[in-house]
Amino acid sequence: MAAIAQSMRRSAIGLGLFAVITGGTIAVTQVATEERIKQQAARAEAKALFEIIPESRHTNDLLRDTVQLPASERLAxxxxxxxxxxxxxxxxxxMIMPIVASAGYSGNIYLLVGVDMQGTILGVRVTSHRETPGLGDRIETKKSDWIKSFDGRSLGEPPHREWAVKKNGGQFDQFTGATITPRAVVKAVQKALIYFRENRRVIRERLNEAPSQRNEALKPEAIAGESSNTEHS
Structure with missing residues (x-):
């Protein structure tokens, strides 16, 4: 009996050690994977920044030069x-502001919207979404040029009522089999322009202040962490 009990104890200890080692390996792998995902997201979002406002159009360090603006429920x-x-x-x-289209088909759609000092769109890019592959993912530049249809637009162009997809009487194309996704993006971009108009004075004052002095360039994922507690892929 004593031998059996001793054998059982050894088996239990062995199983315990195996569980600890396995759990530790999984935890380390998960942390490493999450870090790689963050780095990939940062590179993708930095690329999107320079697609919206190319380096040839500005002389400052775009990643380092940041300003804080008033909160807005419009931008979620x-x-x-x-x-x-x-x-x-x-x-x-x-400036380029991060916004969220909260009415996507599969959840939040995270965007960057560039606006000049007159309130005209310089460019829009999607940084993260979970929309249906082959349908809603046409908001990505690698899938179609649809997102570039915002370039040069403003609150007056098109008129307010035409800031919608064509199915709803607007000027923006919808996708075959996926109207919800482009509709959500159109409304979110329009809200960003309304935010700019409503806060124009404060925005101009803040943007005319001295550039932010950070020791390191502020990466896109850092701003996402400051401005939203919602985790996204």
Missing amino acids: LPDPLTVWVARQDDRPIG
Whole structure:
């Protein structure tokens, strides 16, 4: 009996050690995987920033030059809203703000919207979404040029009522089999322009202040962490 009990204890200890080692390996792998995902997201979002406002159009460090703006329920982001500022010879020429289209077919759609000092769109890019592959994912530039249809638009162009997909009487194309996704993006971009108009004075004052002095360039995922507690892929 004593031998059996001793054998059982050894088996239990062995199983315990195996569980500890296995659990530790899984935890380390998970942390490493999450870090790689964050790095990939940061590179993708930084690429999107320079697609919206190319380096040839500004003379400052776009990733380092950031400003905090008033919170806005319109953008589905809490206080503070941190934006990237583009400058030419220290003069602000535009900004890029992170926004959320909360009415996507499969959840939140995370966007970057570039706006010049007159409220005209410089560009829009999607940074994260869970929309249906082959349908809603046409909001990505690698799938179609649809997202570029916002370039040069403003609150007056098109008129307010035409800020919608064509199915709803607007000027923006919808996708075959996926109307909800483009509709959500159109409304979110329009809300970003309304935010700019409503806060124009404050925005101009903040953007004309001295550039933020950070020791390191502020990466897109850092701003996402500051402005939203919602985890997204």
